[in-house]
Amino acid sequence: MRNWFPNCRQGFPLAMVAAAACSIAGCMSxxxxxxxxxxxTNADRCAQNETDACxxxxxxSCEAPVRVCTDYVPEFQAQASKQLSQKCQANDEAACQALDAVACNNGDYAVxxxxxxxYAKLYASCKAGSAADCESLSLSVWPKKQTDLADIACKSGNTIACRVVSSSASAMKVNVNRDAQFAMF
Incomplete structure (x- = not known):
């Protein structure tokens, strides 16, 4: 039998993933x-109202092979933006703050x-003993600048900052071997 997808081999343990990838756009490396x-996965989590995934x-930033970056990532990002925008328009405070965090990361000084x-108000209230504000502080999505400062404070032993850093660790940075191929069996 002729193999029409040269990178998809019998015996591949994740045959379902390979089959899905092959059906999407030929066969992916x-x-x-x-x-x-x-x-x-993050797009699915975003669709399930997980703001951090959006x-x-x-x-x-897409550090994947060009085809993935140009064909798929813009679509995923557009879906995430739409999801957050709809939720923010429906008065979802977390979604609005998430959009603000993205705007800040993109250089909006006022935001x-x-x-x-x-952040400073929630931090001060948390430090003063407000459990609700500690929870709010750690569950909110903050801009990269804020999480970088929290990371520095955490390394100095600040437990409140450590909670912020820990909760923001779900931010995804994709970094894989761009040239990897399935092994030939």
């Missing part, structure tokens, strides 16, 4: 398949200043 699946989609003030 291993690197393309891994990257596609990572983005698809932000991860919007903030991640960054507003988020910095909000």
């Amino acid at each position: 291993y690197g393309e398949t891994v990257v596609y699946q990572l983005y698809q 932000v991860a989609m919007l903030q991640s 960054c200043a507003r988020l910095g003030d909000a």
Whole structure:
């Protein structure tokens, strides 16, 4: 039997992933398949109202093979943006803050200043003993600048900052071997 998909081999343990990848756009290399699946997972999480996954989609830079970056990632990012925008328009505070975090990361100074003030107020209240504000602080999506500062404070022993860093660790940065291929059996 002739193999129409040269990178899809019998015996591949994740045959379902390979079959899905092959049905999408011919057959993807291993690197393309891994990257596609990572983005698809976050897109699915975003669709399930997980705001951090939507932000991860919007903030991640595509370091995958060109075909994945140009064919799939813009579509995933557009879906994430639409999801957050719809939720924000429906008065979902977390979605609005997530959009603000993305805007800040893209250089909007006024939004960054507003988020910095909000972070400072929640931090002060958390430090004063407000469990609700500690929870809100750690569950909110913050801009990269804020999480970088929290990371520095965490390394100095600040437990509140460590909670912020820990919760923001779900942000995705895809980094796989671009040239990887399925092994020949």
